Amino acid sequence: MKKIAFIAISTFMVASLSYAEGNIGCGLGTQVLGEQDSTLMQVFAATTNGTSGNQTFGISSGTLGCKKPEKFVYNEQVNKFVQANMDTLAVDIAKGQGETINNLAYLVGVQDTVAFAKKLQSQFDVIYSSENVEYSDVVDAIHASI
Amino acid sequence: MHYNKGLANTRSLIDDKDFFISENGKYDKYAELQALYNALYSDNKIDNIACKFPARSIFLATHLNLPIESLNLSECTDLNDFLQQIASNKVSIIFPFYQMNGPASMFGHTLIRFDNSDDSLLTSSAVTYSADYNKKDNGFTYALKGTTGLYQGRYQILPYHEKIKEYDNMNQRDIWEYELNLSHDEIEKMIYHVYEIKDIWSRYYFFDENCSYNILFLIEAAKPTLHLTDQFLWVTPIDTLVLLKENGLISTTNFRASQSSRMLNMLEKMDKKVYLIATDSMKNGELADYQSLTDDEKATLIDFWIEYIMFTYRSQDRKVYISKLYNVLLIRSKIHSDNVYSVKTPINPLEGHKTSRVKMSSGSDNGKKYFELNWHPAIHNLEDSDNGYLAGSSFMFADTTIRYYENDLILDKFSFVDIYSLAPVNVLFNPVSWKVSFGIEHNDDYNNYSFFLRPAVGKAFNYFGGIGYGLIGVASEANDNYLNNSSFNLDIDTGYIFEKKKYKLLISYNRFINLASDDIYNNKFKFVTTYNLGSNKALNLKYEWSLDDRYDAQGGLMFYY
Numbered sequence: 001m002k003k004i005a006f007i008a009i010s011t012f013m014v015a016s017l018s019y020a021e022g023n024i025g026c027g028l029g030t031q032v033l034g035e036q037d038s039t040l041m042q043v044f045a046a047t048t049n050g051t052s053g054n055q056t057f058g059i060s061s062g063t064l065g066c067k068k069p070e071k072f073v074y075n076e077q078v079n080k081f082v083q084a085n086m087d088t089l090a091v092d093i094a095k096g097q098g099e100t101i102n103n104l105a106y107l108v109g110v111q112d113t114v115a116f117a118k119k120l121q122s123q124f125d126v127i128y129s130s131e132n133v134e135y136s137d138v139v140d141a142i143h144a145s146i
Numbered sequence: 147m148h149y150n151k152g153l154a155n156t157r158s159l160i161d162d163k164d165f166f167i168s169e170n171g172k173y174d175k176y177a178e179l180q181a182l183y184n185a186l187y188s189d190n191k192i193d194n195i196a197c198k199f200p201a202r203s204i205f206l207a208t209h210l211n212l213p214i215e216s217l218n219l220s221e222c223t224d225l226n227d228f229l230q231q232i233a234s235n236k237v238s239i240i241f242p243f244y245q246m247n248g249p250a251s252m253f254g255h256t257l258i259r260f261d262n263s264d265d266s267l268l269t270s271s272a273v274t275y276s277a278d279y280n281k282k283d284n285g286f287t288y289a290l291k292g293t294t295g296l297y298q299g300r301y302q303i304l305p306y307h308e309k310i311k312e313y314d315n316m317n318q319r320d321i322w323e324y325e326l327n328l329s330h331d332e333i334e335k336m337i338y339h340v341y342e343i344k345d346i347w348s349r350y351y352f353f354d355e356n357c358s359y360n361i362l363f364l365i366e367a368a369k370p371t372l373h374l375t376d377q378f379l380w381v382t383p384i385d386t387l388v389l390l391k392e393n394g395l396i397s398t399t400n401f402r403a404s405q406s407s408r409m410l411n412m413l414e415k416m417d418k419k420v421y422l423i424a425t426d427s428m429k430n431g432e433l434a435d436y437q438s439l440t441d442d443e444k445a446t447l448i449d450f451w452i453e454y455i456m457f458t459y460r461s462q463d464r465k466v467y468i469s470k471l472y473n474v475l476l477i478r479s480k481i482h483s484d485n486v487y488s489v490k491t492p493i494n495p496l497e498g499h500k501t502s503r504v505k506m507s508s509g510s511d512n513g514k515k516y517f518e519l520n521w522h523p524a525i526h527n528l529e530d531s532d533n534g535y536l537a538g539s540s541f542m543f544a545d546t547t548i549r550y551y552e553n554d555l556i557l558d559k560f561s562f563v564d565i566y567s568l569a570p571v572n573v574l575f576n577p578v579s580w581k582v583s584f585g586i587e588h589n590d591d592y593n594n595y596s597f598f599l600r601p602a603v604g605k606a607f608n609y610f611g612g613i614g615y616g617l618i619g620v621a622s623e624a625n626d627n628y629l630n631n632s633s634f635n636l637d638i639d640t641g642y643i644f645e646k647k648k649y650k651l652l653i654s655y656n657r658f659i660n661l662a663s664d665d666i667y668n669n670k671f672k673f674v675t676t677y678n679l680g681s682n683k684a685l686n687l688k689y690e691w692s693l694d695d696r697y698d699a700q701g702g703l704m705f706y707y
Contacts (some may be wrong), residue, residue, distance in 0.1 A: 031369040033313055033461045069533045081269060085307055087471065091452055095445075096482070099268060106265040114266070124479035131472035
């Protein structure tokens with residue numbers, strides 16, 4: 001009974017969809033908004049924290065046609081992490097501190113995260129050699145600078 | 147197995163047949179148990195059934211005192227890969243905060259995060275339950291299907307950094323992270339349960355079997371004696387969190403400010419010199435001259451500008467975004483500073499009032515004495531304390547007001563929905579404020595009932611620690627006694643809300659101007675004070691004064707539960 005009454009309610013609610021499709025390419029731009037749903041959808045949607053598509057586990061990497069890092073010293077976890085967090089990692093490296101660098105240090109197995117961050121900051125323009133740098137270049141450069 | 151005592155019988159809330167071994171497993175838990183036993187131990191064993199359903203297999207073996215080793219779980223490759231990926235010794239429940247853009251975000255949301263270490267939260271696995279919708283469905287269909295169970299609800303597992311992108315960066319929602327008080331064994335049980343259920347769907351029901359309810363099931367898998375999921379007819383995310391707290395399951399709280407909260411915080415804390423350069427930069431769309439600043443001041447300015455660029459350009463052309471971001475990062479990498487910017491943690495939502503409210507008051511309607519009973523099951527009103535809630539927001543469902551005058555009992559008003567979203571304008575954002583309400587109310591002139599619909603839009607501003615607002619809209623009223631059974635009025639609604647310590651103050655002025663006749667209806671001032679008595683109780687005083695010299699005054703008690 002309650003549900004029937006509430007159906008009427010929800011059809012009038014102003015809403016906006018909270019989920020956007022993952023937007024991971026090979027380089028910078030990981031924070032760029034994905035494909036946005038139509039305005040009508042945004043106005044009336046999202047009673048359901050909906051998601052379309054079957055992202056069950058993690059994000060695919062390498063299947064997007066990106067070149068792979070030269071050094072396979074790091075595991076796939078590091079590659080996936082860098083690829084998915086290119087922007088926030090670049091920000092943290094530019095600042096010489098941050099949660100993304102700390103998480104990278106953890107994945108790579110570095111103990112002294114403060115020194116790691118400062119070292120990477122000093123190498124920012126080597127690691128991010130241009131705005132079109134790809135994640136594999138970043139991984140290789142980080143490996144080289146340690 | 148998600149069995150729940152429904153109205154008719156006990157049945158599993160899972161709808162996907164793949165979850166059950168027995169044909170009638172959804173409705174017959176004994177048959178299901180028997181089928182499990184047979185699959186594991188009888189002559190009609192099903193190969194690898196323990197690999198597919200490790201949680202229930204371990205459960206059965208334990209209860210029958212049979213050795214777990216005989217289940218050969220170490221040979222399940224898929225299961226072992228999963229265990230390695232999720233490996234964790236700490237579990238947190240995550241609460242993205244309220245946001246007024248839509249029904250789902252108005253209630254907040256909950257998801258689970260399996261943690262390894264404090265330094266690897268970004269790569270922790272986040273488990274969320276949501277509806278698998280069809281992108282081709284339009285808004286109405288979407289709302290309809292979401293509330294009637296016509297979408298499949300599924301669990302999704304993603305790295306936490308993807309959820310942060312969604313909630314913190316795209317939707318600008320603050321996130322509350324609550325560590326759960328669970329033992330290693332309990333966490334293990336939870337993980338096995340997630341494995342069994344990760345590819346399984348159930349019907350998604352917005353009101354009861356929604357995101358937060360299904361997340362509760364995961365926690366119940368860890369502690370089956372708790373019976374967390376029996377307790378609700380309908381549920382909002384904060385209700386589930388308060389329930390966990392009352393059962394001693396919440397240990398520590400961490401607050402993660404959204405990007406917009408971070409940006410506003412940075413601006414607030416800037417020295418005047420830096421602030422002026424920041425606002426100049428925003429006006430011109432590029433960094434103004436900052437050479438006169440010290441290194442730390444430069445860092446403050448640039449760190450703000452980085453967030454500002456990400457915020458402003460992420461929805462525009464990708465190449466432009468990348469170029470702007472890269473250039474500012476180059477500059478920042480040359481500045482050495484140890485600046486950290488922490489946003490002050492707001493009042494914990496767990497400390498907020500509970501979501502259902504009953505108000506009992508007595509008053510005088512221009513001389514006629516009355517008793518009034520007001521009730522709504524969810525969730526928050528402008529008169530309630532904003533502690534733990536989004537200030538300036540009000541969202542009520544099924545708000546019911548009954549009055550008893552001398553010998554007359556009447557339904558004064560029933561609002562299906564009554565929402566205010568008052569979002570103050572600030573240096574970064576210029577949001578639209580709005581309200582909408584509809585339902586039925588008693589028409590005093592004709593002593594019958596009108597159906598009403600009152601949407602309006604406008605702006606809100608921060609004044610002296612409170613929120614001032616002005617909204618304008620068209621109020622529709624349907625009543626048999628009107629010409630064409632309807633009446634349309636220009637709706638002017640303006641007011642000021644202020645909260646300090648235990649007091650909440652609300653002053654408003656409301657006027658209707660009939661669009662057909664230009665007559666003025668409903669021309670009144672309202673003054674409301676709520677005094678928080680603690681323990682989910684409050685005192686409420688209300689005085690309404692119409693400009694045609696009528697008044698309505700009442701005082702009463704509010705109870706939240």
